[in-house]
Amino acid sequence: MVSTKEHLKSSTRFTDPDPLKADFRNFLYVVWKHLGLPDPTPIQYDIAVYLQHGPKRSIIEAFRGVGKSWVTSAFVCWLLYCNPDHKILVVSASKIRADDFTTFTLRLIKEMPVLQHLIPKPDQRESKVAFDVGPAKASHSPSVKSVGITGQLAGSRADTIIADDVEIPNNSQTQAMRDKLSELVKEFDAILKPGGRIIYLGTPQTEQSLYNELPNRGYQVRIWPARIPDEKQRAIYGERLAPYIDDLIAKGWKAGASTDPKRFSEEDLWEREASYGRAGFSLQFMLDTRLSDADRYPLKLSDLIVMSLNPTLAPLKVVWASSPELAHNELPNVGFAGDRLYRPMWVDKDWTEYTGSVMAIDPSGRGGDETGFAVVKFLHGFQFVTAAGGLPGGYDDDTLLKLAQTAKLHGVNHVIIEANFGDGMFTKLIQPVFHKVHPCKIEEVKHSMQKERRIIDTLEPVMMQHRLVIDPRVIEQDFKSVQTYPPERAQHYMLTHQLTRITRDRGSLVKDDRLDALAIAVAYWSEHMARDADKAKAALRERQLQEELDKFLHGIGGKGRVPNLWVRV
Structure with missing residues (x-):
């Protein structure tokens, strides 16, 4: 990549007499100088080239913070x-997000001298929703229009559609949400003018990202990760990896090095990985x-x-099956595709009282952790989860009281507390609260095994x-x-998300408080099951x-049966 000054000078080689029209990178440089920003980074220039010369159906996947939306606003101008x-x-x-994009674009037009001939005339449309540019001919369609993905798409017409972060956590958490989003974006083909272009800008929000499905519809993906990928990652990216990254590797850049060191140092990326967690960083910054x-x-x-589930009774036996008609489609499902x-x-028609009810508590550590809890009851080898969740904070009176009230509501007779944090302080604080609200046995449990493997x-x-x-x-x-x-x-705080995203890798989850509490409660009854099995084996x-x-x-x-003289094993 040539330097900025060399690039501007070399752009005059194009046949177009206006170097700003000949090469979008020249225009981008002028916009950045107007905004008082440093020179565009090499990756921003590379994205600019793909915007100008990319295919009709393009997907730009670049790590968070690279500035792809700003670059694309300049591209619209x-x-x-x-x-x-x-x-x-x-x-x-x-x-709101779409309107912000349009508003920023209109401000550039009004503020940059080179663009002021595009300022809307008094008789033209001019709002953050839609605006015309001065020289534009009369048309039903505005020069630039913004709309939310669930808004009124029908009736619009466009030469270029910019899909800027149409996938976010709020619309991709569950499989039903992802299916809905996948259907909504099909409307783009009805809006696009002949010979037009659709450009997606995005960062995968889930492992089952929409951006993984779009290549099956003819879209080409270009990926700019935050770090130089290793050999395994390069094999996964394949032809989708930006040639610019390949060039860096050919020049000897080592795996793990920042691909945009002018903006993100390696130390900065390590801090972000610690904050996001390994899985989150892989999605948001490595696009993996x-x-x-x-x-x-x-x-x-x-x-x-x-x-x-009933508060006090449970069936003697329950039989599982995975037939489609048995699926709970009305429940929020954050599992992977196909997981139901x-x-x-x-x-069983015969129901009886639970053998017992245990509550496990994983006290909050520090920062954004929750105090996770789970109530699990037991009967005839089955474990029944009647309550589970997380409470903000850890040692405040309100949290302790809510835990005691939950234990009382579910008839808990045994409370188990993870004691790895605070040297038992949480247990000492919660005991008088339980004694007042719901007296029951309280004990601590300590673990030395790696948390992910134990769970x-x-x-x-x-x-x-x-x-x-x-219970649903x-x-x-x-x-x-x-x-x-x-x-x-x-989503990181959800029990079902934690359950379906945990791996044996250390630090695979950003948050694990709710899942850890569930595992502690299940472990308690599993030990009982093992003891019962040993007793049954000895009796047999x-x-x-x-x-x-x-x-x-x-x-x-011999007559009759002699007294049992066998020693119990």
Whole structure:
């Protein structure tokens, strides 16, 4: 990549006498100087080249913070500078986001001397929703129009459609949301004029991203990751990796180095990875959606049994099945594509009281952690989740009181508290609250095993045997409870998201408080199940030995059954 001054000088080689029209990079440089910004970075220049010369159906995937929306706003101005009759439709996930794009574009037109001939005339449209440029001919369609993806798309016409971050956490958290978004963007083809162009700007928000589906519809993807990818990642990106990144690798740049060091140092990227978590950083900064491979994630929603639970009674047996007609399609589902929540195929008509009810609590550490809790009841080898969630904070009176009230509501007779944080301080604080609201046994448990492995090793066997039953109200409340968090962080707090995204890699989850609490409660009953199994095995062996003795006595003419003299094993 040539320097900025060399680039401006070399641009005069183009046949167009106006160097700003000949090469969008020249125009971008002028815009950046007007805004008082440093020179565009090499990656921003590379994105500019793709905007100008890319295919009719393009997807620009660049890491967060690279400035792709700003570059594209300048590109919209450049399109109008080159051809005032060009029609552009800007679509974003929200109307506000789309309007902000349009407003910024209109301000550039009004403030930059080179663009002031494009300022709308008094008799033309001029608003943040839609505006015309001065030289444009009369038309039903404005020069630039903004709309939200769920807004009124029908009736619009455009030469260029800019889909700027149409996928965000709020519209891609569940499979139903992703399916809806996939259908909405099909409307673009009805809006586009013959010979027109559709350009997506985005960062994958989920492992099942819309941007992974669009290539099947004829779109070409260009990816600019934040770090130089290693060999495995390059194999995954394939031809989608920007040639600029390939050039850096050819020049000897090492895997892991920042691809945009002028703006993001390697230390900065490490800090962001620590904040986002490994999975989040892979999506947001490396644009690596390999994590969509469900085989990496051992815990699946489809292994759960979802049914309404009684506070005091449970069926003696429940039978799991995964037939389509049993799917709980009305529940929020944040699992991977194809992962569903299922009702039981059969429920025993005989119900009886639970063996017991335990509440597990994972106290909040620091920062944005929650105090996770889960109430799990037990009967005949099945575990029943009647409550689970997270509470902001950890040691305040309101949190302690809510935990005690929840335990009372669900008839908890045993509370287990993760004691790895605070040297037992949480237990000391919560004991008097429980003594006043709901007296019951309280004990601490400590763990030394890596958290991710412990959680998976606890939950996987129980779920694969379809012995974990969960109330649908738990899933609904889990989804509703995180809506107060910022959209980009909300899903990380959800129990079902944590359950389906955990891997054996250390730090695979940004948040794990709710899932850890569930694992602690399940581990408690699993140990009981193991002890019961040992007792049953010993009883069976004793019974078999007694039967052999009876046969022996009967064979030698003995009468009756001798007292059981066998020592219990």
